[in-house]
Amino acid sequence: LKTLAETLPQAMPGPVGSAALLDPALLSAGADLAAMPKLINESRQAGLFKATLIAAPARVPLLSTGPTEFWAYNGSLPGPLIEVTEGDNVEITLVNQLTQPTTIHWHGLPVPPGQDGNPHDAVAPGQSHTYRFTLPVGCAGSYWYHPHPHLLAAEQVYRGMAGGFIVRARQDPLAQIPERSLILSDLKLDARGQIAPNDSDDWMNGREGQFVLTNGQNRPVLRFSPQGRERWRVWNANSARYLRLQLPGSTLTLVGTDGGLLEKPQAGLEEYLLAPGQRAEFIVDAGQRRDLAKLVSAVYDRGKMGDVAPEHPIAILSVDFSAVSASALPPLPDKLVVIPDLGKPVAHKRVVFSESMSMRNGQHEMKFLVNGRQYDMNRIDLKSRAGDVEVWEIANQADMDHPFHLHGTQFQVLSRELDGEAIAVPYKAWHDTVNLKSGETVRIKTVQHWPGIRMFHCHILEHEAAGMMGQLKVI
Ligand code: C2O
Ligand code: CU
Numbered sequence: 001l002k003t004l005a006e007t008l009p010q011a012m013p014g015p016v017g018s019a020a021l022l023d024p025a026l027l028s029a030g031a032d033l034a035a036m037p038k039l040i041n042e043s044r045q046a047g048l049f050k051a052t053l054i055a056a057p058a059r060v061p062l063l064s065t066g067p068t069e070f071w072a073y074n075g076s077l078p079g080p081l082i083e084v085t086e087g088d089n090v091e092i093t094l095v096n097q098l099t100q101p102t103t104i105h106w107h108g109l110p111v112p113p114g115q116d117g118n119p120h121d122a123v124a125p126g127q128s129h130t131y132r133f134t135l136p137v138g139c140a141g142s143y144w145y146h147p148h149p150h151l152l153a154a155e156q157v158y159r160g161m162a163g164g165f166i167v168r169a170r171q172d173p174l175a176q177i178p179e180r181s182l183i184l185s186d187l188k189l190d191a192r193g194q195i196a197p198n199d200s201d202d203w204m205n206g207r208e209g210q211f212v213l214t215n216g217q218n219r220p221v222l223r224f225s226p227q228g229r230e231r232w233r234v235w236n237a238n239s240a241r242y243l244r245l246q247l248p249g250s251t252l253t254l255v256g257t258d259g260g261l262l263e264k265p266q267a268g269l270e271e272y273l274l275a276p277g278q279r280a281e282f283i284v285d286a287g288q289r290r291d292l293a294k295l296v297s298a299v300y301d302r303g304k305m306g307d308v309a310p311e312h313p314i315a316i317l318s319v320d321f322s323a324v325s326a327s328a329l330p331p332l333p334d335k336l337v338v339i340p341d342l343g344k345p346v347a348h349k350r351v352v353f354s355e356s357m358s359m360r361n362g363q364h365e366m367k368f369l370v371n372g373r374q375y376d377m378n379r380i381d382l383k384s385r386a387g388d389v390e391v392w393e394i395a396n397q398a399d400m401d402h403p404f405h406l407h408g409t410q411f412q413v414l415s416r417e418l419d420g421e422a423i424a425v426p427y428k429a430w431h432d433t434v435n436l437k438s439g440e441t442v443r444i445k446t447v448q449h450w451p452g453i454r455m456f457h458c459h460i461l462e463h464e465a466a467g468m469m470g471q472l473k474v475i
């Protein structure tokens with residue numbers, strides 16, 4: 001592993017320019033959205049969720065010309081959906097049948113650092129490891145799991161390793177509404193229908209493929225509930241693609257973010273920007289419509305560099321409202337949960353994202369930096385005390401957007417400003433990932449609960465691999 005790290009040049013260049021990609025028309029679309037496989041609980045004991053995730057190559061028949069080789073958890077794309085209830089004890093065994101080291105990181109969940117799949121705790125090929133943690137009451141929300149080995153997380157995720165992790169509340173104010181989990185993941189296939197490796201543009205701007213799958217399906221059809229209202233949990237599990245979600249003809253009601261429900265529903269949204277790594281929960285009402293609609297991702301300018309192809313809106317899935325029979329819907333509860341204030345801050349920290357670019361042999365050489373440095377596994381960048389309330393000021397001095405993610409806890413955004421102008425923060429919410437546009441500064445309030453090492457990084461996975469990550473030591 002060390003040897004690999006030492007031999008990789010800092011900008012991690014791949015082949016220049018994109019190799020021929022699969023014609024998008026060759027991947028069939030339009031099948032009914034299928035239920036996602038769930039991870040089976042092997043325990044009979046109340047309050048204990050016990051299961052196994054096997055990381056291994058898997059052949060998935062996407063194309064008529066032959067299977068596509070993925071790396072997957074339990075052969076499933078995305079990984080099987082994990083559903084537990086707040087308060088549960090969790091014991092999940094990872095069996096590594098890949099030829100590379102891997103870990104499982106429980107993105108957004110409050111788990112102790114030693115159980116969180118840090119790069120330092122790699123599980124070697126052929127080995128297995130059991131992760132154990134208890135999920136405290138109050139952490140209900142939509143999380144996810146994905147690998148976090150040193151330098152290899154981006155590749156393992158784009159080859160198919162990621163899954164959803166729902167923590168259910170003992171009392172959920174929206175429990176009576178039919179629910180969907182929509183895990184959106186980008187896919188880049190080469191002309192032979194196999195997963196294309198990253199090229200130099202991918203390592204610079206982050207990888208985007210020609211497809212955005214929903215629960216592993218290409219542009220499926222979601223047959224909307226006859227009741228006329230659904231709750232959608234949406235994951236941006238893409239390496240780098242931002243999702244500017246719109247459902248033309250309908251507005252969205254935001255009810256939850258990364259770490260669970262908002263205090264009140266936020267109705268009437270024409271669109272919602274979901275950065276890589278983030279999740280959101282929406283209520284969608286059919287209203288009077290009975291048509292076939294499209295959930296799309298509109299063009300979003302995130303400041304990509306170099307000669308990149310112009311962006312196009314992307315159709316994610318179709319929503320068939322034709323079976324809706326309800327005409328009037330009851331109002332949503334106007335109070336969902338209480339989001340407590342974390343208390344008075346006792347420490348302050350500053351994190352600066354930046355890029356440095358130079359030209360070498362006609363190729364861009366990019367460095368992605370946190371506080372002026374690239375990630376070093378053997379260096380501690382910041383220190384905190386367990387239980388201390390802290391304010392972190394995160395500034396994006398780079399030219400591209402970068403989504404900031406902090407492990408081990410959920411934080412609240414206090415303020416944001418873009419090029420010196422304040423941007424309103426209209427409601428309280430729990431986040432583990434927050435986007436920063438070029439020139440933006442965000443202040444967050446956060447607390448770490450256990451001693452140990454936590455990562456914070458850009459969740460464009462290529463940037464994380466190229467060094468845009470730091471380490472927090474909690475004492
Ligand atoms: Cu999605 Cu370091 O994590
Ligand atoms: Cu994480």
Ligand code: CU
Binds near residue numbers: 401458459460463468
């Ligand atoms: Cu980034």
